Amino acid sequence: MAMHTQRQAADGFVYVSLAQLMALEFATRELSFFARQPRSSILAGNHASRLRGRGLNFDELRRYQAGDDLRRLDWRTTLRTGKPFVRSFTEERDRSSLILMDQRMSMFFGSTRSFKSAMAAELGALAAWMMFQAGDRVGGLIFNDSQIDSIAPLHSRSRLQVLFASLVRQNQALSVETVADADEAQLDKSLQHCLALAGHDYLICIVSDFAGAGPRTLQLLHQLAAHNDVIAMQVYDPLALKLPKQGRIVVTQGELQIELAVEQRQVRQPLGEFLNGRLKEVAQLLRHSQIPLMMFSTGEEAVLQLRRELGRIIGAPR
Template identity: 45%
Template structure:
């Protein structure tokens, strides 16, 4: 679908995807039933554990903590404080020194899905709004986690509210998560006046860090607008003892700007008209987008944080199968 510059002006800088045969709201907002229906498409992808293992997410995962589970890890010398029940008496008798058998405790890995529904996500130039792509990505991940045997919950946030959902393993819980997500998504509108603070992303990550002390799967779905040093520090804190995946939702408009015409952009109450035929305007927008993207993708190397791209100009489910499949392939080669 081609970008309509006049639609940009009418919508205060929000590029709205054109209506389709499915209805004028298709791609602009998403309903609970749309997110529930994605259960059928939540297949053929998984989430790898942080440590190398022989399988994808399958409901139970090797923990970072030691315990008396089913997966044997090593045989070593007895140390003061070891549980005497772990002593291998046969090896001890043969060697004359006490040895213990160490196991990896197998545990459920609850998932926390963090979904951005701030006003900055209400932008889309071709197929759908970034907010819709984020909501679909979250629903697909939630359905997949539940199908593979783990509990799922998360945080849905906009410019003023944060809705926390405690991890549970049930269809009802995922449907409730989808309903809360659709509610915040439906509140987004071009004429919505909000206080656009810069700290909401960090605030929700602080709440996530307070819950995910260890052995969680944390999936952050956002365009990461307003990120800064604090955002980086919080993500680093989460990656120390959890499996963290960041999904960067973007719209290709910034990568392929129109060569002529005017657009109206808005940061809330203030609106500015930009002449796209002006070279300095185009290069300024392009440079900003490139700096933003480069800074986020650098976290991949700096923090060891997978940063997966989700385009609002493509269908969501095929992208997830492709990008998460590539992530699994890369981690297996390490």
């Protein structure tokens, strides 16, 4: 009962709440996956140029007005009437989007600010609100070590609430007392499920630590990206970059837990090399997939990192 109460009283760092995810709507104003990126952005020439964006539908012919783009002049009508006419267009605003959110036991870890599972939930919600505000139909897949919850895309606040409620249920089900019957292929199964759901021109956002990624993962990412826009958000813990010089850490995988004294060089050096090497290995695999990759540390607020990754200048005058 105490554990149930603890999870319901989510602090946003270990467990998330529905109210927390719904409130993130206000943090995504002016954020877009399709905004023009400054040259200094890591996504310049990468993220922005690889996303197909929405199409334009012809709206009407109208008289030229000062400031109109001359490239939109309709020469036939202009020559026939002797007066300049331009074509006006409206942007398509009914794209379908899917967000894959990882809530496996490999995500239930954090050494600094928050757990990877909580960070992934927050990033998934931020992405969902961005898509919703762009006029997209939003759905998603939430997966843990044994199940995949599927929410069909719809442009509706109530659908987002259903999506977030499913995410919160899986997030709050995570526990150190859980005996994880981990399926190493669960990430690939989720990608395969997404491939079956997505048609053409979907926007697909994958939020995960990508534990267990391998050649099959790369193949599925290639297949998804062939006809859709795919973005990868890799969540990692700062411990993977630099181990502390003193103290002890607990490493767990399913039922097995081992306490390691990191002040011992023979422990710290190989463990640090393994964690750092694994992080780089996964990041390299994702880059080989040629899909835009954004990396998020659990040691910093999600929205601040998202703004930076999208090329925003924090604190700039508006």
